Amino acid sequence: MSQLQSSNSGGQFMDRGRMNQNGVVQPLLTDLYQITMAYAYWKSGKTDDQSVFDLFFRTNPFHGEFTIFAGLEECLKFLDSFHYSDSDIDYLRQTLPEGVENDFFEYLASLTAKDVTLYAIDEGTVAFPRVPIIKVEGPLIIVQLLETTLLTLVNYASLMATNAARYRMVAGKHVKLLEFGLRRAQGPDGGLSASKYSYTGGFDGTSNVLAGKLFNIPVKGTHAHAYITSFSGIGELKTRLLRHKTTGITGDLLDHAVRHRQALAHVLDVSQEESSEGELAAMVSYAIAFPDGFMALVDTYDVKRSGLLNFCAVALALNDLGYHAVGIRIDSGDLAYLSCLARETFEKVAERFKVPWFNKLTIVASNDINEDTILSLNEQGHKIDCFGIGTHLVTCQRQPALGCVYKLVEINGQPRIKLSQDVEKVTMPGNKNAYRLYSADGHALIDLLQKVSEPPPSVGQKVLCRHPFQESKRAYVIPSHVELLYKVYWKDGKITQQLPTLEQVREKVKISLKTLRNDHKRTLNPTPYKVAVSDNLYNFIHDLWLQNAPIGELS
Numbered sequence: 001m002s003q004l005q006s007s008n009s010g011g012q013f014m015d016r017g018r019m020n021q022n023g024v025v026q027p028l029l030t031d032l033y034q035i036t037m038a039y040a041y042w043k044s045g046k047t048d049d050q051s052v053f054d055l056f057f058r059t060n061p062f063h064g065e066f067t068i069f070a071g072l073e074e075c076l077k078f079l080d081s082f083h084y085s086d087s088d089i090d091y092l093r094q095t096l097p098e099g100v101e102n103d104f105f106e107y108l109a110s111l112t113a114k115d116v117t118l119y120a121i122d123e124g125t126v127a128f129p130r131v132p133i134i135k136v137e138g139p140l141i142i143v144q145l146l147e148t149t150l151l152t153l154v155n156y157a158s159l160m161a162t163n164a165a166r167y168r169m170v171a172g173k174h175v176k177l178l179e180f181g182l183r184r185a186q187g188p189d190g191g192l193s194a195s196k197y198s199y200t201g202g203f204d205g206t207s208n209v210l211a212g213k214l215f216n217i218p219v220k221g222t223h224a225h226a227y228i229t230s231f232s233g234i235g236e237l238k239t240r241l242l243r244h245k246t247t248g249i250t251g252d253l254l255d256h257a258v259r260h261r262q263a264l265a266h267v268l269d270v271s272q273e274e275s276s277e278g279e280l281a282a283m284v285s286y287a288i289a290f291p292d293g294f295m296a297l298v299d300t301y302d303v304k305r306s307g308l309l310n311f312c313a314v315a316l317a318l319n320d321l322g323y324h325a326v327g328i329r330i331d332s333g334d335l336a337y338l339s340c341l342a343r344e345t346f347e348k349v350a351e352r353f354k355v356p357w358f359n360k361l362t363i364v365a366s367n368d369i370n371e372d373t374i375l376s377l378n379e380q381g382h383k384i385d386c387f388g389i390g391t392h393l394v395t396c397q398r399q400p401a402l403g404c405v406y407k408l409v410e411i412n413g414q415p416r417i418k419l420s421q422d423v424e425k426v427t428m429p430g431n432k433n434a435y436r437l438y439s440a441d442g443h444a445l446i447d448l449l450q451k452v453s454e455p456p457p458s459v460g461q462k463v464l465c466r467h468p469f470q471e472s473k474r475a476y477v478i479p480s481h482v483e484l485l486y487k488v489y490w491k492d493g494k495i496t497q498q499l500p501t502l503e504q505v506r507e508k509v510k511i512s513l514k515t516l517r518n519d520h521k522r523t524l525n526p527t528p529y530k531v532a533v534s535d536n537l538y539n540f541i542h543d544l545w546l547q548n549a550p551i552g553e554l555s
């Protein structure tokens, strides 16, 4: 994923020098059929037919009833830099079938997205099935050529942001969430996107250092089991000395730790002999390296008999030298039980050793955590302050793809409809606007699609909202607030809005989710959010459907 500082940048708002884009995102990052179609459009004189395409999804992911829209900034950067390089053109000359005319390649070489207009919902907003999140207008050839790249930029970004937002909802706002997934992500690019969009969705940070640098996301982490297992005994410690934080007087951290370990074994009712000396050595050495940020993995051998004992011994030793440890990570076993055990241990030590700050030590848990694990841990009761989540988060294991599609809905002012046996797959023809209607208490009630030619719904006025395909399903809504969901984000070769920073998009996610009633957000059997069409659009769709559906003959 792209770049650098999350940008405040864009067209007239964008300093092009700074508009770095992920090198992978370029016009050839597409399906071959877009380019073969482009040639055929060009040959048949349809290049400049004015087209409108809708980008939308048909079902929400993760058995949920909402989706967070993300990836818009990357789409706009793609439009801004859309240009086939000389080597792209050379490659296409070699790759397209023989007989493709030279003039076509010359045409492609000069093609940009300057004649395209892109409308979109704000990035970070909750979105719903069949309401276009992006609408692209312009000459058929270029608007068609954008399809695959726009889809790849929106699909995973939105899926990831939605997944992260769901983890945030089940974890609650006080628990920290860290993304640890790079090693398990779908390749390096997937890993960077995962880090970026999990932050958008409400995570607090990532272990992915490049993502931290590129997107200005907080980077955080602990250490691996390898650090613990790299030591087998205290004899391996090359240094044991640490300066006191305030006096500067050098102390022997190991001596302090060994002394405390003896006393602690009694208090915690464990035997020193059963604990690992290698683990103690590893923790001492890590504490010497990071006396102000000491955080240790306690499950390498045995959390109760070894990890907690050694951690508390080293934390008390650090305390003697003026430092406060940060906490522990547990990466296996029963995380509910072990986190409670750890908290009780810290409370006991806080009291017995007169170190009240021990009560505040952070307990991080990791190990194949997913939404259901967090829900189950919440039910059982746990004392975890922070979850480190990798595999399930970044691979979106529960649903690995969002099915956004990109469909032609109008050409040269004429509506187009794609019919299907499956009613859900019939497209909504014509150039449309989308409005979100709100109730007096500020909740989103319904999204309403209308033809662009229709006047917008008005506050306090009754609007007939119809199910797009089921005739009998309709309702009157009197909105207290009406929001036009689209803004023009790209026109005349420029980004036309001040783009939000990543932080602002993250904030938008929070605010937008708050407008959704809780029953739409619950994990089990959430209530579907209503998406409707105006009476006018309903009749338009159904007339067109009848015009286009062939009449069968029974014999």
Ligand SMILES: Nc1ncnc2c1ncn2[C@@H]1O[C@H](COP(=O)(O)OP(=O)(O)OP(=O)(O)O)[C@@H](O)[C@H]1O
Pocket: 331, 332, 333, 334, 335, 336, 337, 366, 367, 368, 369, 370, 373, 376, 377, 380
């Ligand atoms: N209290 C709990 N309730 C529900 N799920 C839990 C609880 N504690 C841990 N889990 C989850 O159960 C799974 C345990 O994984 P697994 O069976 O691999 O055990 P493990 O503790 O990792 O074993 P090992 O010690 O061999 O590494 C993980 O997905 C973890 O997130």
Ligand SMILES: O=P(O)(O)OC[C@H]1O[C@H](OP(=O)(O)OP(=O)(O)O)[C@H](O)[C@@H]1O
Pocket: 180, 181, 183, 184, 225, 331, 366, 367, 368, 369, 388, 389, 390, 391, 392
């Ligand atoms: O479990 P995830 O949600 O993917 O979180 C990331 C995992 O990556 C690390 O170890 P790794 O899994 O590589 O090895 P380990 O399980 O043997 O510790 C870490 O200890 C977590 O277990």
Ligand SMILES: O=C(O)c1cccnc1
Pocket: 180, 181, 207, 220, 221, 222, 223, 224, 329, 366, 388, 390
């Ligand atoms: O910092 C950590 O604890 C971490 C980072 C990546 C994967 N697992 C754990």
Ligand SMILES: [Mg+2]
Pocket: 367, 368
């Ligand atoms: Mg693991």
